[in-house]
Amino acid sequence: MRVSFDLDEVLFVSPDNYEVEPELRFPLNRMFPERLRKGTVFLINELQRRGFEVWVYTSSFRSEVYINALFRQYNIKFDSIVNGYRHKKEVQGNRSDTLPQKMPTHYRISLHIDDEEAIIQNARTWGFHVLQVLEPDPDWTTKVLNEAERIKKMEEIQASGKH
Numbered sequence: 001m002r003v004s005f006d007l008d009e010v011l012f013v014s015p016d017n018y019e020v021e022p023e024l025r026f027p028l029n030r031m032f033p034e035r036l037r038k039g040t041v042f043l044i045n046e047l048q049r050r051g052f053e054v055w056v057y058t059s060s061f062r063s064e065v066y067i068n069a070l071f072r073q074y075n076i077k078f079d080s081i082v083n084g085y086r087h088k089k090e091v092q093g094n095r096s097d098t099l100p101q102k103m104p105t106h107y108r109i110s111l112h113i114d115d116e117e118a119i120i121q122n123a124r125t126w127g128f129h130v131l132q133v134l135e136p137d138p139d140w141t142t143k144v145l146n147e148a149e150r151i152k153k154m155e156e157i158q159a160s161g162k163h
Contacts, residue, residue, distance in 0.1 A: 001051075001052055001053070001110045001111075001148070001151070001152050001155060002052070002053040002054075002055055002079070002107070002108060002109040002110055002111075003047055003052050003053070003054055003055070003109070003110065003111045003112075003113065003144075003148050004054075004055040004056065004057035004082070004104060004107075004109045004111070004112045004113065005044075005054070005055070005056055005057070005112075005113045006056075006057065006058055006059075006102075006112070006113065006114040006115060006116070006119075007034075007056060007058040007060055007062070007067075008058070008060060008115075009115040009116075010037070010113055010114060010115050010133050011036055011037055011040050011056075012034040012035065012036065012037075013035060013036075013037045013136075014035070015035050017136060018035075018037055018038070018136045019037075019038035019136065019138075020035040020036060020037060020038055021035070021036040021037070021038055021040060021041055021074065023035065024073050028073055032069070032070040032073065034070065036074065037140070039140060039141040040074075040076075041074050041075070041076065042141060043141040043144055043145070044076050044078075045075075045076070046141075046145060047144075047145070047148060050145075050148075050149075052148060052152075053079040053080070054078055054079055055078060055079055055080045055081065055082065055107070055109060056078050056080075056081040056082065056083075057082045057087075057102055057104060057107070057109065057112060058081075058082070058083055058084070059083075059084050059087065059101040059102060060083060060084055061083060061084040061085060062083060063083070064081045064083060064086075067081050067083070068081070080107070082107060087101070087102070087103075090106070091103045091106050100118075100119075100122040100125075100126060101118075101119075101122075102114070102119055102122070103126065103128070104128045104129075104130075105126065105127065105128045109128070110129060110148075110151050110152070110155060111129045111130070111131060111147060111148055111151045112128060112129065112130045112131075113130070113131050113133055113144055114130055114131075114132060114133070115132065115133055115134055117132075119132075120132050129147075129151055131143065131144060131147045
């Protein structure tokens with residue numbers, strides 16, 4: 001099962017408003033100025049330990065190389081990254097009608113973690129599962145883990161044909 005995370009305001013947060021992971025040492029903190037929400041390292045490692053694929057799905061245009069290099073400093077390796085360029089090429093393509101900025105179902109992502117209300121609305125319209133993570137919340141990692149396990153069980157029941 002795949003779980004994806006938005007970056008801005010979900011994994012990348014302001015230390016003025018959120019508890020954050022320890023800052024990288026100089027000069028890495030200048031190369032990678034983003035700060036990770038406290039609990040990010042534990043959460044991603046725990047999801048992967050439990051057998052989940054963990055993806056980044058962001059509408060930002062940061063390169064996959066940059067995202068991988070930043071998270072490598074925290075010993076995190078994502079299974080895949082969808083940025084604005086990849087989404088535009090693979091999801092939107094040459095369609096004349098504009099699709100939502102994120103379509104997790106296109107990548108068989110079972111659960112997407114995001115902060116934006118528009119994504120929550122799109123989930124209802126387009127039929128994908130999203131967990132909204134907003135303000136600082138010391139229990140956010142537990143909520144994500146619980147929701148991932150809930151969706152996994154639901155998918156297992158559907159796959160077995162039981163309702």
